[in-house]
């Protein structure tokens with residue numbers, strides 16, 4: 001896995017992470033689906049030199065992983081990829097996985113989605129599909145490696161996409177609850193959160 005930012009993978013006008021992620025930093029909190037109050041109309045950050053540690057440290061998988069296709073820039077594809085570290089319960093080894101968040105239904109049609117998911121599964125990287133709840137609510141998430149193994153081994157792209165489609169459908173049928181933040185008793189801007197809608 002690459003850890004450095006890949007040449008040419010600049011954020012540009014993308015600010016998907018400033019909207020789609022929950023940030024629970026001592027310096028700033030926001031819940032997923034709600035645009036950060038520091039994001040300017042042109043999507044730049046109004047406090048860039050003093051942005052919180054969480055923002056400084058974050059880069060999405062599109063910027064870091066060479067097997068993620070160029071076409072999957074989050075603002076153009078609707079797919080946000082995050083790195084995810086997990087510890088093996090047997091070996092205690094720290095292992096890198098990836099979380100594919102499909103921000104909307106059209107993300108399933110993104111160029112390079114099936115190929116990027118297949119590349120991760122083929123390399124035995126843990127792959128999770130994340131389905132966001134309504135703004136301010138939790139998300140659904142499931143590990144997909146087992147469900148995708150056959151489709152990847154047989155290079156069956158429609159079957160890969162079908163597994164993703166079904167997993168998204170199941171995620172959307174799950175139960176979402178309001179996000180609780182560590183650094184504040186109530187989600188920032190979360191006083192009037194909409195009820196989960198299907």
Ligand code: SF4
Pocket residue numbers: 010011014015016017018058059060061062063073074075080
């Ligand atoms: S989602 Fe990725 S490409 Fe978009 S602004 Fe965040 S780090 Fe940059």
Ligand code: SF4
Pocket residue numbers: 017018019023028036037038039040044045046047048051052055
């Ligand atoms: S503080 Fe700046 S970098 Fe961090 S989420 Fe808000 S707009 Fe984005």
